[in-house]
Amino acid sequence: MNCEAARSSGSRRLGFVLAGFEASLSCEQLVSKTVSNTIRPMLDMRPNCECCDKDLDPSGTDARICSFECTFCSACAEETLKGKCPNCGGALFVRPPRAKEKLAKFPASAKRVTKPGGCKAA
C-alpha cells in the first residue's frame, strides 16, 4: 500500500474529525497503521442462509460455511445440500460462533447474500 492509498482509506474510515490527526502522521506511520487496522483475518459472519434466507445468529452454532464463506443454515446444509456447498463444491462446516461481547467491537456482516432461485437438493 502506498501513502496516498493509506491516507484516503484512513480518512474514509475515521471521518473528518480524525483526518487532521492522520494527516499529521508520517507516511510510514500511516501505512503501517492502516495495514494493521484493515488486514485482519476475520470471518464475515453473514446474517442469513443463502438458500432459504433464514436469519443466522452470529453467536450461535446453526450456521454452516464453506472455505469461501458461502453461508447456510444447518437444515439447508444437511438436508438439501448434504454437506456440500452448491457454489464451490466444498465441504460445509459449522461456523465458529463469535462471542456476544466480541460482536460489539467486531460486528457481524449486515450484508445479506442469497442465491437467486434458492438451492436445489443435492
Ligand SMILES: [Zn+2]
Ligand atoms: Zn437455509
Ligand SMILES: [Zn+2]
Ligand atoms: Zn462455497
